[in-house]
Amino acid sequence: MNLAAGSNQPAITYLNHETTVRSWLLTRDHKRIGVMFLVGVIFALLLGGIFAMALRIELLTPGPTVMAPMTYNRMFTLHGVTMVWLFMIPAIPSAFGNFVLPIMLGAKDVAFPRLNLASFYIYLAGSLLTVFGMLWSGADTGWTFYTPYSTVSPTTVTPILMGVFIIGFSTIITGLNFITTVHTLRAPGMHWTRIPLFVWTIYGTSVIQVVATPVLGMVLLLVAAERVLGMGIFDPSRGGDPVLFQHMFWFYSHPAVYIMVLPAMGVITEVVCAYSRKNIFGYKMVAASTFGIAFVGFFTWGHHMFVSGQSTFGSGVFGVLSMLVAIFTAIKIFNWVATLYGGSIDLKVPLLYVLGFIFLLMFGGMTGVAVATTSLDVHWHDTYFVVAHFHYIMVGAVLMAFLAALHYWWPKMFGRLYPERWSFLAAMTIIFGFIVTFLPQFLLGNMGMPRRYYEYPREMQWLHVLSTAGASLLAFGFGLIAIYLLWSLRYGAEAPVNAWGSRGYEWYSGSPPVPHNFTEAPRFEREVHDYTVAEVPRVY
């Protein structure tokens, strides 16, 4: 990189100013907390990935393959729980949000550094309890814990419910912290219209987290109480209503999908701008659509219940509102693609993930519109079509954006460059593997394969084999990334201050940044991602 010309890397960074284990464990530095979260969520991804491979191997043949039905049922529950609560929800906001959000605002730290640390330990405690529950007996309810099955299941559901309940507090605290930080700690010159779009999405996400997570906490507690005390809230033989659970669960879990997707969209916006050297096509629309999604997302939960016996009129209303969410998403897609126009595009690995992201989000989104079309959902509900849909949109979005962010901010976080060719190969493998894994699942859903099936009709086998083959490719891609990233930590080339020539504000600080981000307060004189004039990298 010839931009390295301006390299005056700070000698003392957040990584080397203190190196004891204690200094990490008790740190109040948002960057270190971000890194600890990053390690945590990567472990969760690994664990969830191992479960996923086990599931795919079991599904190679129509009947029993390598495990008993009960084991399979536990496996998909553990896979879902780990991926959703231990990986996807905290991945981008807690790891990357923590790391770059204060820097982007020109702040020294988040508003409540101690709470931030507490949030990490709460996440850790909740995750450990969840994993303990899995190993001890392992719930077989699916990550959705539908009653009344979850209250009568012979497995031990309660520790997992409590683990997820605890993780919820971590989410709420992080959200509050970010909201306060955005309101109070912006440096001079950081007007509301200059706030980077990544920060806007984290802000929108935080609002959802603070509003919706308590509902999840409540409903999990109720299920636990039902199991332990026999309360009878969801038990029809005691006058309870089993469908009530679904309303409460999806009132959280539908917006939770946006907790996962919005930060991913924020990452994508940053990366598109950086690698095409362009300002975003419609800043206001992209920011506004974030809040559109966050708001409308609260009124779509009923689209999970079209066949549950809810009123026909209600289904119609939920269907239309769901379409609106798709519109806000469409706005973002159009704006990203339009941003490429007139740019100076460098197809580096993060941008490759962005293309993968847009592809998966397109099809995930279009199939979302398809399942929001009430009559079609009757056929597709609870089939593999839905499994493919949510993997495309949630996993596609979170995973692609997570990998884009990991590569884009890797030099910022660790001051090293990753090997270009290997990363390109890995990215191609992952995108291709992903499509091969989940595309057949759409077709399986069309054929009528319900989800959470241990056995299936013989004629569906070859599609399952294809899907498992894709999953193996995916696993291979992940292995590759793990190897070269760990390698680069030690042997990678030293990164210049602004490895990509980006005009994102986070590159004002050093790479890696100094302990309090800046040695003097940064001044924000231009719009974010303004590439109309040349600029030398600077370190405040």
Place this chain on the structure above:
Amino acid sequence: MEELFRKSLFLPEQASSIAKDVDHLHYAIITAALVMAALIFGFAAYCLIRFRRRSETDVTPRVQGTLGWELLFVGVPLTTFLVWFYIGYHDFIRMQTPPPEAMDVYVVAKQWMWKFTYPEGPNAIGVLRVPVGKPVRLLLTSRDVIHSFYVPAFRIKQDAIPGAYTQTWFEVTKPGSYRVMCAEYCGLKHSEMWAEVVALSEADWDAWMKEQRKGLVALKDASPSGPEREESGIPARRAARYDAQEPHGELMYAERGTLPERGERLAAERGCLKCHSVDGTAHIGPTWLDLYGRRERLTTGETVVADEAYLTESMMKPQDRLVEGFEPVMPSYQGQLGAAEVAALLEYIKTLRSARLENTRSEGPVYEPGGGK
């Protein structure tokens, strides 16, 4: 063309009257999605080539969206989506509204089997026989956890919920056997909870009915997994609690007589008739005569049609939606009436019609014990 689409999308055969319409919308949406994706990626590919980076210090112009562009970005997809939604919702309403002449069948789901009961006749486990070309309404409930009745070839699905009745309907268009699966995760053998719908041609249906009338067919149809097989090494199901609270549930299936007859007996035994009359005279509770399908005015001022769902709710949670002019004195029968007993009572109430009203009874097979002529 139709076949090409269906086969390349791996959709099962279209065996119900609604399946074709559902599929047509499906094709339209998939095609539109592919076209849209091609346009967007075509444009992206054009940009990637035309605007690729030429020097490390490139400076780019500032291109800002205008209101016109943004309106276009919103307008085009919104219109398309709403059109799809409109068509889909239209079909959805059809799916949700059984024709009045439909024949009724009660479906009780249970871990891990499907039981079918014809109001006038026999029960079957695992096999539902229906005539071709005649609408069939299913009244679904569950004895333990939530299940979901799914027939891919009919493009229908409906959850079966304990303590409540939900409904769906279909009209088969060609004779054959169609797979029924459970689509809502319900425990250990969720993936084995299969049954079949056997659609009989008119002649076969008549012949079968005749046999039923003679009582010659033993009710031995079994679900593919076998009804009550226990697996060794699995902890005793806690779901058994539901069985314990429904001591009459099993008994019903062993009992003889049509559903309305059993319902009449039950109404007397359970004390329903202490408060409800069956001849239209006023009493402590609303009369059952002509109750089914009546519009009831509630204390809240709303009106509600007394269908299976409302009647079930009134037995389980009588205080939730009270009919105007009556005291909230009815006790709850939650946990006391089994699913099959509720079905019997419903069928009994349906038979209570004053002469003027047309009696729309189910035309299911009639069972006459003892080989009646």
